[in-house]
Amino acid sequence: MSAPLVTILDDEPAVRDMLGAALEEAGFRTMGFARAREFEAALRSAAPDVCLVDLGLPDRDGLSLVHRLALESGAAVIIVSGRGQVQDRVTGLDLGADDYIVKPFEPAEVVARVRARLRRHTGPEAGGETARFAGWTAHFDRYTLEDAEGAETPFSHAEGEVLRLFLESPRRLMSRAQIQEALGGAAGESFDRAIDVRVSRLRTKLREDPKAPRLIKTIYGAGYIFLGDVEWS
The missing domain is CATH 1.10.10.10 (Winged helix-like DNA-binding domain superfamily/Winged helix DNA-binding domain)
Structure with a gap:
């Protein structure tokens, strides 16, 4: 079985590189994208297990993308954003995100949150499909x-x-x-x-x-x- 795939949608190259390195060291496969258009095109052929999504995207409202992913995708959706107000977190979770991480963050925290989502979705405790x-x-x-x-x-x-x-x-x-x-x-x-x-x-x-x-x-x-x-x- 191949390693779980985590997509990283963030227009900051340093963030994509940092998250990609931490997740790959932890045994995940990753794909990074700077724009929503590229990410949505990749979804036609790729089936990620977890999507990390920044809200401040240059070509698309991040919240609307989160909502679409929550409704149409089988992937877990984790928002990674500099917007740290309670209302921002509430809105993101209301729209279907599974988790919300505020920048700045420790890469190890993101890896732990990704693992938690995958354990819940595919772990041995699951009763069936x-x-x-x-x-x-x-x-x-x-x-x-x-x-x-x-x-x-x-x-x-x-x-x-x-x-x-x-x-x-x-x-x-x-x-x-x-x-x-x-x-x-x-x-x-x-x-x-x-x-x-x-x-x-x-x-x-x-x-x-x-x-x-x-x-x-x-x-x-x-x-x-x-x-x-x-x-x-």
Whole structure:
């Protein structure tokens, strides 16, 4: 099996070189891009496992690219940006990013975050690629939810991480701290907000009543619990 591929989209050559060297030393393959146009062209033939994306791109709004990657790509998306305000982090995570790293950073931190994303996505703890529950089938190999009639609704990598976590631990209360530890995100207001957004989107895709959800329950002050029987294959 070939090493995981990490793409680096940043218009600063020094940043691309630094990240590329650190990731390759850690055993990853890398591809670097200075512009979104080049990166999007490469996606036609390359299938990265993790995408590192700077928001300050010369030819494209980085946030819109993050949103597209989250919806259309099977890759994990990590923002690496000089924008360090809480609202910037919240917006990036709301749009589907899996993690947010603020410049300046230590290369070792980025390598650790990349490893955390890949462990969660492909680690041995994963129950399988297909889960059936309450008339739904979650296909984690193609990021879709299939209803009883066969209609499919796509979900993002970030939403899939949360869904898999719930489906691997049905009928078990999970605190925010446990979710943070399992998903490897940075603790804080922006991470909590991102989890709330992902849960809300999953409820919508599962056609849940937001005032009285049947499957993903909020236990106020404690966390979330998934109420349903799950069969993996």
